Amino acid sequence: MVHYKLTYFDNRGLAEAIRLIFKYANVDFEDRRITFAEWAKIKPTTPTGKVPLLEFDENYLVESAAICRYLARKHGLAGKDDLEEAKVDAIVDQNKDFFAQALPWLTAKFGFEKGDEAELKKTKLIPQSEIYLPLYQKYLKESGSGFLVKSGLTFADFVVSEFLITLRVEAPEVLEKYPDLQQYIDRVKAVPQLKEYYATRSDAFNKRIFN
Amino acid sequence: MVHYKLTYFDTRGLGEAIRLILRYTKSDFEDNRITFEQWPKIKPTTPAGKVPVLEFGGNYLIESAAICRYLARKHGLAGKSDLEEAKVDAIVDQNKDFFAQAVPWLIVKFGIEKGDEAELKKTKLIPNAEIYLPIYQKYLKESGSGFLVKSGLTFADFIISEFLLTIKLFASDVLEKYPDLLQYLERMKQIPELKEYYASRKE
Numbered sequence: 001m002v003h004y005k006l007t008y009f010d011n012r013g014l015a016e017a018i019r020l021i022f023k024y025a026n027v028d029f030e031d032r033r034i035t036f037a038e039w040a041k042i043k044p045t046t047p048t049g050k051v052p053l054l055e056f057d058e059n060y061l062v063e064s065a066a067i068c069r070y071l072a073r074k075h076g077l078a079g080k081d082d083l084e085e086a087k088v089d090a091i092v093d094q095n096k097d098f099f100a101q102a103l104p105w106l107t108a109k110f111g112f113e114k115g116d117e118a119e120l121k122k123t124k125l126i127p128q129s130e131i132y133l134p135l136y137q138k139y140l141k142e143s144g145s146g147f148l149v150k151s152g153l154t155f156a157d158f159v160v161s162e163f164l165i166t167l168r169v170e171a172p173e174v175l176e177k178y179p180d181l182q183q184y185i186d187r188v189k190a191v192p193q194l195k196e197y198y199a200t201r202s203d204a205f206n207k208r209i210f211n
Numbered sequence: 212m213v214h215y216k217l218t219y220f221d222t223r224g225l226g227e228a229i230r231l232i233l234r235y236t237k238s239d240f241e242d243n244r245i246t247f248e249q250w251p252k253i254k255p256t257t258p259a260g261k262v263p264v265l266e267f268g269g270n271y272l273i274e275s276a277a278i279c280r281y282l283a284r285k286h287g288l289a290g291k292s293d294l295e296e297a298k299v300d301a302i303v304d305q306n307k308d309f310f311a312q313a314v315p316w317l318i319v320k321f322g323i324e325k326g327d328e329a330e331l332k333k334t335k336l337i338p339n340a341e342i343y344l345p346i347y348q349k350y351l352k353e354s355g356s357g358f359l360v361k362s363g364l365t366f367a368d369f370i371i372s373e374f375l376l377t378i379k380l381f382a383s384d385v386l387e388k389y390p391d392l393l394q395y396l397e398r399m400k401q402i403p404e405l406k407e408y409y410a411s412r413k414e
Contacts, residue, residue, distance in 0.1 A: 048305070048346060049342075059294055061294075061297050061298075061301065062301050062305075063300065063301035063304040063305060065300065065304055066297050066298075066300035066301040066304055067297070067301075069296075069297065069300055070293060070294075070296070070297035070300075073293065074293075082281060082284065082285070083270060083272075083281075085281070086272050086277050086278070086280065086281035087272075087277075089274065089276065089277035089280055089281075090272065090273050090274035090277040093274040093276055093277055093307075094259065094273075094274060096304075096307070100311055131260070135259055
């Protein structure tokens, strides 16, 4: 049996979707969570100076979406045919763009970059959420499955729902206008294989990583 | 045979890697190039208000990397094992980050937006080039194939080489420090199935 080791900060961030795939598939993994202080020492030892990093046997993988897709393909979570796989990939890339746009606001809110949080929310988060949140609602409506694509749960749901959860925690009024998305988050959290994990895990940002 | 229609602007940009895959694989495709003047009318008719869009057989695909991967997987251009596929995906995502960092400089250099090009080059392009270009050199060195991964040409090469070409054309001093990458660009342009296309296309 493969021994996986996932290294990331002690937060949901870009690694949580990976953790969810492991948990959903009931695959054991070492969930190595580091602080920023530890990161300074570890960073030069990593292949590309970034986390998440997945190591197993003599191999390593970087880039959260690539890691998700690699694991998802092994566990029927990548889409049920080539077209659907491309749709899943597209949704994940769209979310990456949304996330990248919102990041200046998020890092100011979390306190690890300077910035006017209210101003950034107005100029960065809100306009982008007005583009992407209706798009996610449309995907849910079109799929008919309760998840983002027709065949059901895929890694796109883990990636997107985690970011929506962050919005729900950090800017709840933004998500309030999208009841379908609120229900969607709850639906992902009710997936039988993950219900217990979600119940015990915190959605809030963990500031102890700054220690 | 599937007939594809690719809609994108009349530039290389995010559409060119897709064009290269379609040409390399001798696929039947319509290269629907639109102007910036046409875009406001076309935008609302697209699935998500963005191009590139690939249409075929009643289906459509969006997002350049997703489109590349879909086509690549049908033609052995996505990597030769699941591990290599993940490596290809990782390189493409790293380039997306590099590109996203450089975009503020690029749009000013292209004249799409106003700004201090020299300042943006110094603060946006150069620090990121110093992170990513050595990583690309490392991949080439490790693969031993002349391309980014061990088994040879993949869609990661089309995506990365196109961005390196843009850097070469618009900030040649930045790429000059990386002779391996300059050679890599030449190697791409010599691919037999694409040699003629590269020689005749505008950059």
